[in-house]
Structures are given as structure tokens and as C-alpha cells.
Amino acid sequence: MPSDAAPPDAAILIVDDHEDTLYALESALAPLGYRLARATSGDQALKQVLRGGIGLLLLDVRMPGVDGLDVVRYMRRVEQTQHIPVVLLTGFGSDPDLSATAFRLGVADLVLKPVDPWTLRTKVRHLYDSHRRQVALQREVADLRARVREHSEDPARPARPHPDTPAPPARHRGARTGECDSLQRDRT
Numbered sequence: 001m002p003s004d005a006a007p008p009d010a011a012i013l014i015v016d017d018h019e020d021t022l023y024a025l026e027s028a029l030a031p032l033g034y035r036l037a038r039a040t041s042g043d044q045a046l047k048q049v050l051r052g053g054i055g056l057l058l059l060d061v062r063m064p065g066v067d068g069l070d071v072v073r074y075m076r077r078v079e080q081t082q083h084i085p086v087v088l089l090t091g092f093g094s095d096p097d098l099s100a101t102a103f104r105l106g107v108a109d110l111v112l113k114p115v116d117p118w119t120l121r122t123k124v125r126h127l128y129d130s131h132r133r134q135v136a137l138q139r140e141v142a143d144l145r146a147r148v149r150e151h152s153e154d155p156a157r158p159a160r161p162h163p164d165t166p167a168p169p170a171r172h173r174g175a176r177t178g179e180c181d182s183l184q185r186d187r188t
Contacts, residue, residue, distance in 0.1 A: 010055030011037040012128060015045040015071070016089070017063040021113070025058060025089075028117035032125055042066025046074060049081050055135075056128045061090040061098065072105045082106075083134075085127045089113055 012034050014025045022038050029036060037054070039045040043066050048054060057075075061068040068088055075081040088102050091113035102110050108127050111120065 009035055010053050010132070011035040012056045012058065012124065013037045013039060013045060013048055013054045014058045015039045015042070015063075015068070016060040017041060018060075021060070021089075025115065025120070028115065028120050029124060032121055034124075034128060042068065042071045045071050049075060049084065050078070052080070054081075054084055055131055056124060057084055057086045058124070059086055059088055061088050061102075062092065069101060069105065072102070072107060076106055083131075085131050087111055087123065087127065089115065 012029065014022055014029075014036060015038070016022050016025070017040055019040070022040070026036055026038070034055075037048060039048055042063055045057070045059065046066070049057065049071075057071075059068040059071060072086055072088070075084060075086070085108040086106075087109045088107050089111050090098065093112065099110055109123055111123070
């Protein structure tokens with residue numbers, strides 16, 4: 001199981017170097033009721049993501065210093081963060097090279113600014129909820145594997161045959177091998 005297993009109340013991290021954009025994105029996502037966090041640089045974003053508790057990242061592509069693509073590159077190399085969904089935001093229009101790079105890095109979506117709030121909410125709800133379900137499923141699988149391992153390693157428990165193993169032939173109570181045949185002959 002990946003160690004990025006976000007808690008059920010994991011935050012959506014919004015990263016942009018412009019305060020007005022952060023405010024607009026927070027306002028657009030507020031009706032969803034998810035916990036929101038913010039960062040104004042790639043460095044801050046990486047620190048928050050590495051602390052854990054992030055279930056989705058909305059990330060501006062072009063920021064001074066560490067840009068959005070650098071953040072994604074780093075996240076994908078670290079086991080703890082490699083499965084967190086990322087939506088890249090760009091205000092510089094459609095760029096085929098950017099799109100190719102972003103999707104090669106495993107970005108979930110690339111959204112142009114200004115962002116339509118309805119579209120953003122729909123994408124975020126889908127990605128965030130899908131990620132939470134996947135994490136919950138991974139936890140359940142890990143729990144079941146641990147229980148099976150405990151069960152199979154417990155020497156006090158007798159081994160059970162596999163369910164597809166045929167049952168031995170039925171014998172009468174108290175009868176030893178061969179006695180059943182002689183009992184049947186005596187009755188006739």
C-alpha cells in the first residue's frame with residue numbers, strides 16, 4: 001500500500017503565487033465542503049505535501065522559483081506523494097508541449113485560467129472522491145492481507161483444507177475401517 005494514504009478529511013492544496021487567484025479558487029471550491037489548504041510557492045507546496053494529509057493538489061504551472069512542473073516531478077519520485085492527484089492550472093493558454101509534459105508526469109488534468117467554477121468543482125469532486133475511495137480500498141486490502149498472514153502464521157490454529165479439496169468418504173459413527181463392510185454383510 002502506498003504511504004500517501006490520505007485520511008478521510010485530507011485537504012485539497014491550492015497553490016498559486018497570486019493571492020487573488022488563491023481567493024477565487026477557494027471561493028469556487030468552498031461549496032464542496034472539503035478542507036482547503038493554500039501555498040504561494042512550489043517550495044511551500046512541497047513542504048505541505050510531504051507533511052501528509054493532502055488528497056488533491058491544484059497547482060499553478062508558472063511560479064517564481066520552483067514551478068508547478070518541478071513540484072510534480074519531485075512528487076512522482078517520492079513514494080509518499082506519487083499517487084496524489086494533481087490538476088495543473090495555467091493562464092498562458094493552450095500549449096501542446098506543456099500538455100505533453102504534464103500528462104507524461106501523470107497529471108490528472110490541465111485547466112486553463114480563468115477557471116469556470118462549475119467545471120472545477122466537478123473535476124475536483126471526481127478526482128478527490130476517487131482518490132479517497134482508492135486509498136480506502138488499499139487500506140482494506142492491506143488489512144485483509146495482514147489478517148490472512150496472522151491466521152496462517154498462528155500455530156495454535158489447525159490448518160483447514162482448501163475449499164475445493166474433496167471431503168473424505170463418510171463412515172458410520174464408531175466404525176473403524178473395514179467394519180462398515182462387515183456390518184452391511186451381517187444385516188443381509
